Amino acid sequence: MNQRHPAFRPVAVLVVSGLIGLRIGLVGFPTWHICLETAQVVAGLVRYPVDNPFYIYHTKLWSLVIQTCAVLLKAGLSEITLSLVLSGLLGMISFQALAMVTYAVSRDALVSIAAAVVVFASGATDYGSVYPIWLVGTHHSYGAIGLSTFVLAIGLLGAGFFRSGAFLLGVGPAIHPSLGIWVGSISVAARSHRKIPRQKM
Numbered sequence: 001m002n003q004r005h006p007a008f009r010p011v012a013v014l015v016v017s018g019l020i021g022l023r024i025g026l027v028g029f030p031t032w033h034i035c036l037e038t039a040q041v042v043a044g045l046v047r048y049p050v051d052n053p054f055y056i057y058h059t060k061l062w063s064l065v066i067q068t069c070a071v072l073l074k075a076g077l078s079e080i081t082l083s084l085v086l087s088g089l090l091g092m093i094s095f096q097a098l099a100m101v102t103y104a105v106s107r108d109a110l111v112s113i114a115a116a117v118v119v120f121a122s123g124a125t126d127y128g129s130v131y132p133i134w135l136v137g138t139h140h141s142y143g144a145i146g147l148s149t150f151v152l153a154i155g156l157l158g159a160g161f162f163r164s165g166a167f168l169l170g171v172g173p174a175i176h177p178s179l180g181i182w183v184g185s186i187s188v189a190a191r192s193h194r195k196i197p198r199q200k201m
């Protein structure tokens with residue numbers, strides 16, 4: 001690792017893996033995202049009677065993803081544009097998460113980037129899980145973006161980037177409340193006895 005710039009390799013891992021994931025999500029697996037249905041209601045573009053169960057559901061379900069999309073819809077962006085952005089964002093975060101966890105273990109930038117590509121290309125996430133794990137190509141925005149964000153946070157913590165990892169854990173419940181609270185609690189409880197060198201990023 002470059003001693004004068006110790007964060008160069010992990011930043012390179014995040015940038016390269018993120019660009020690969022962005023391209024795959026945006027071009028290879030674009031899909032409609034279910035959060036836009038709720039964002040349309042929050043933005044006032046779709047109206048329901050106030051006692052309608054769908055109105056209650058849409059207005060009581062809070063997520064940073066929904067609120068951000070509602071603001072962008074209100075600003076004039078189309079549903080298809082936002083769906084494409086979310087498809088690319090999901091791919092980017094998913095690949096960064098896999099690469100960063102690998103980097104936390106290996107400290108090898110090329111291995112980390114390659115690991116994300118191999119996991120995706122092999123379909124390793126398609127087997128053996130009760131709850132589906134989607135890296136790209138799903139309309140279930142909250143769960144997929146939330147899960148990848150938390151895996152990225154754990155990878156950053158494991159690599160010694162405590163401020164960045166803690167920031168994502170802090171934002172986590174605003175993306176997916178139940179996952180965010182659970183992963184945050186486990187992260188606090190699972191303090192390692194081995195000191196991880198602190199990095200700046």
